[in-house]
Amino acid sequence: MPLKAYGIGFRYRPGPWVLRGVDIIVGPGEIVGLTGPSGLGKTTLARILAGYERPLEGAVSLNGNPLPASGYNPVQMVFQHPEKAVNPHWRMGDILREGWEPDDGLLAALCIEKIWFSRWPNELSGGELQRFCLARALGPKTSYLIADEMTSMLDAVTQAQIWHVVLDMVRERGLGVLVISHDMPLVRRLCNRVVDLW
Amino acid sequence: MANSAGMTGAASAMAQEAPYGDAARVFEKRKIPAPLLDIQELSVTFAQYAGGLQKRNITVITGLSLTVRPGEVLAVVGSSGSGKSLLAHAILGILPVNARVAGTILYAGENLTPARQVALRGREIALVPQSVGFLDPLMRVGAQVRRAVRNGNAYLAQRSVFERYHLSDGVDDFFPFQLSGGMARRVLVAAATIGGARLIIADEPTPGLHPEAAGEALGHLRELADEGRGVMIITHDIEAALAVADRVTVFYAGATVETAPVADFAGGGEALRHPYSRALWKALVKNGFVATPCAQPPPDALPSGCLFARHCETATPECSREHPGERQLREGTVRCLHAT
Numbered sequence: 072m073p074l075k076a077y078g079i080g081f082r083y084r085p086g087p088w089v090l091r092g093v094d095i096i097v098g099p100g101e102i103v104g105l106t107g108p109s110g111l112g113k114t115t116l117a118r119i120l121a122g123y124e125r126p127l128e129g130a131v132s133l134n135g136n137p138l139p140a141s142g143y144n145p146v147q148m149v150f151q152h153p154e155k156a157v158n159p160h161w162r163m164g165d166i167l168r169e170g171w172e173p174d175d176g177l178l179a180a181l182c183i184e185k186i187w188f189s190r191w192p193n194e195l196s197g198g199e200l201q202r203f204c205l206a207r208a209l210g211p212k213t214s215y216l217i218a219d220e221m222t223s224m225l226d227a228v229t230q231a232q233i234w235h236v237v238l239d240m241v242r243e244r245g246l247g248v249l250v251i252s253h254d255m256p257l258v259r260r261l262c263n264r265v266v267d268l269w
Numbered sequence: 270m271a272n273s274a275g276m277t278g279a280a281s282a283m284a285q286e287a288p289y290g291d292a293a294r295v296f297e298k299r300k301i302p303a304p305l306l307d308i309q310e311l312s313v314t315f316a317q318y319a320g321g322l323q324k325r326n327i328t329v330i331t332g333l334s335l336t337v338r339p340g341e342v343l344a345v346v347g348s349s350g351s352g353k354s355l356l357a358h359a360i361l362g363i364l365p366v367n368a369r370v371a372g373t374i375l376y377a378g379e380n381l382t383p384a385r386q387v388a389l390r391g392r393e394i395a396l397v398p399q400s401v402g403f404l405d406p407l408m409r410v411g412a413q414v415r416r417a418v419r420n421g422n423a424y425l426a427q428r429s430v431f432e433r434y435h436l437s438d439g440v441d442d443f444f445p446f447q448l449s450g451g452m453a454r455r456v457l458v459a460a461a462t463i464g465g466a467r468l469i470i471a472d473e474p475t476p477g478l479h480p481e482a483a484g485e486a487l488g489h490l491r492e493l494a495d496e497g498r499g500v501m502i503i504t505h506d507i508e509a510a511l512a513v514a515d516r517v518t519v520f521y522a523g524a525t526v527e528t529a530p531v532a533d534f535a536g537g538g539e540a541l542r543h544p545y546s547r548a549l550w551k552a553l554v555k556n557g558f559v560a561t562p563c564a565q566p567p568p569d570a571l572p573s574g575c576l577f578a579r580h581c582e583t584a585t586p587e588c589s590r591e592h593p594g595e596r597q598l599r600e601g602t603v604r605c606l607h608a609t
Binding site for chain 2: 186231234
C-alpha cells in the first residue's frame with residue numbers, strides 16, 4: 072500500500088522545469104528522508120505528493136489508485152510555517168477539529184492545552200501552533216504524513232516531543248512519513264532511508 | 270593530593286571534548302570588561318481589551334536578567350513563544366504602545382531611557398532583524414544601506430561594507446526579493462554594522478538557511494565581537510548558539526532560568542545549573558533526543574512558584590511557593606532553589 076510518485080515533472084508555465092523525471096516511494100511504516108540544497112523543488116514535490124499541485128508529467132498513486140479528489144486525504148502535509156497554515160479567522164479548537172476529533176491522549180502527548188481552544192491563531196506561538204497543525208493532520212484515516220521542515224523553527228525540546236509522537240504512530244499503526252529537512256543529524260536519527268534530490 | 274590531581278585530569282579531558290570549549294577558555298583568560306548592556310529583572314506587560322471595555326494585563330516577560338560585555342557573543346536561547354523577540358524590541362524601545370516595561374536596562378553603565386533609546390538605536394545599538402521582510406521591498410538594497418550612513422561618503426562606506434561581506438557591485442541594484450537567503454543575511458548584517466554600532470542584536474540569524482550559509486551568518490557575528498563589539502544573538506537553535514557564543518542565557522516562559530559559559534554544555538549536561546537547560550541539551554539528537562514533557566505555562570496562567578516546577582523531576586513543595594530569585598552559581602547564574 073505504498074505512496075508512489077513516478078516520472079514527476081513540474082514547472083510554472085513557461086519557466087524552467089522545477090522537477091523532471093523524479094521517482095519516490097514511501098511504504099507503510101517507513102520513514103524516508105528527502106534532502107538537498109534550497110531551491111531544488113523539495114517543497115514542490117511535497118505539495119505534489121499531498122495533492123496540492125498536479126504534476127505536468129508523471130503521476131502520484133496511493134495503493135495503486137490516484138489520490139482521492141474529494142473527502143479526507145490520506146496523505147496529509149505539515150508545513151514549515153504554521154502561522155501560514157491556519158485560518159486566522161477560526162479559533163484554535165475549530166482549526167484542530169477540521170478533519171477529525173483528536174483524542175485526549177494525543178493532545179496530552181503533544182502538550183496541547185484545552186484552554187488554547189478559544190484562542191485565535193495570532194495569540195499562540197509558532198511552537199504551539201505547530202502542535203495543533205500536527206494533531207489536525209494525524210487523524211485515523213491519515214496513512215502518510217509529509218513533514219516539510221516541520222520542526223526547523225522550533226526549539227530542541229519541542230522538536231523531540233513532536234517527533235516522538237510521530238514515531239509512536241509509525242510503530243503503532245504503520246504511518247508512512249516523508250521527512251524533508253536540512254538537519255542531517257535529525258534525518259539520520261529518524262529515517263530508514265534518505266533520498267537526496269538532485 | 271592524588272584525588273585532586275585526578276579531578277583536574279578529568280576536568281581537562283571534559284573541556285577538550287567540549288565542542289566549542291576553546292572560545293570560552295580564551296574568554297576566561299582575558300580580563301572581564303564592564304558590561305555594555307546590563308539588564309536586571311526586566312518585565313514586559315501588555316494591556317489588552319478582553320471584550321467590551323474590560324481591560325486585562327498580561328505579563329509576557331516576567332524576569333529577565335542578562336549582561337552583554339564588549340568583545341563577547343551572548344546567546345539568548347529559548348523556545349518559541351517565550352518572549353525572545355520582545356527582548357530585542359524592549360532594548361530598542363520599539364514595543365507597541367500598550368506595552369509597559371519595568372526593571373532596569375543599563376547601556377554603557379547608564380540608564381537606557383526612552384530618549385537615549387531614540388538617540389542610540391541605529392547608531393550605537395543596531396538590530397539585525399530576522400528576515401528581508403524588514404527591508405523596504407520597493408527600494409534597491411544598496412540605497413537602503415546607504416541611508417544608515419551618518420558621516421562621510423555614503424557610497425564608499427556602503428561599497429566597502431558590501432565588499433567585506435562579498436556582495437558584488439551588481440547586488441547594490443537588487444531589490445530585496447532578488448536576494449537569496451544567505452545574501453539577505455549579509456545585507457542585513459551590512460546595514461546593521463555600517464553605522465559603527467557597539468552593540469549588535471541579531472534576532473534568529475539562522476532559520477531557513479542551509480548549513481553553510483547559517484555557519485557563515487554566525488561567523489560574521491563572531492567577527493563583530495572579535496572587533497570588540499558586544500553581540501547578542503536571540504535564537505531557538507541551541508546548536509547554532511553554542512557554535513559562536515561565549516556565554517548562553519536560557520530563557521523559559523518569559524524568565525531567564527540560567528546563564529552559563531558555553532563549555533558547560535557538554536557531556537550529559539551535568540555542569541548545567543537549571544533542569545530546563547538540561548532538558549534542552551538532552552533533546553538534541555546527538556545527546557539522546559529525549560522528549561521532556563515541558564510545554565510552557567501560558568503568560569495569563571503562570572504558576573505562583575517556579576515556572577518549571579510542573580515538569581521538574583527534582584521539584585519540592587517549596588518550589589511552588591514563590592518565584593526563585595536569580596543567584597550566582599559557578600561563573601554563571603541560575604533561578605532554581607535546588608541547583609548546585
